[in-house]
Amino acid sequence: MLSENEIIEVANTYLTALEPKIGEPLILPQELMIKKDYGIYFIYHSKKYWETKNWEEKLLGNAPFLVEKSTGKIIEFGTNRSMEEYIKEYEAGKYS
Template structure:
């Protein structure tokens, strides 16, 4: 089982792959992480949006994702529903 620090590092490496495409530095605010016994859910934003809260810097399509603590598998969710919905679907084994 992976540690919390390892899960966070996996998440950071994952969002770094989007930075080049987006052209902005991305961050994962710790206060938005949702820790479960099977992993951590992450939400990310552009750093400038998070610091300024200026909507012109808000990302579109930045889907939340889960990093499972068993093997570090990343599961990306959608943006059309709330994160709570996706958590419920995952916990009911209805999400791939």
Template structure:
């Protein structure tokens, strides 16, 4: 089982990977982290949007992701529904293998 710090380190590594792919500086939104017994769910946005709240710096497609406490695996949720939907689907064992629905 991973510690909170190890989970956070994995999340920060994922953010760096996203930055490298998108070429947009991003930040985790610490006040939105959802802690569950099976892991933590993280949200992120562009650093400029987080600092300014100016819509021109908002990013699309920044789906929340779960870092599993047991394995350290990253499970990316979608953006078509609320985070509650994805949490319920994950907890029911239907996400990420949910017949192509997102």
């Protein structure tokens, strides 16, 4: 079982790997984290957007993801449904 700090470290490592593909610094806002008994859901943004809230800096296709507490596995979701729907699908076993 991973601690909350270890889960966040896994998420930050994942984000660091995405930065070269996206071409700019990314951020995991703590206030957007959704903590569950089985892991933490993360929503990331470009650092520039998060600091300025300028819509021209907003990323497209920045899909949310989950880091599972028991395994450290990263589950990527899509962008075409709400976060609540992805959570329900995960909890129903769709991503296992």
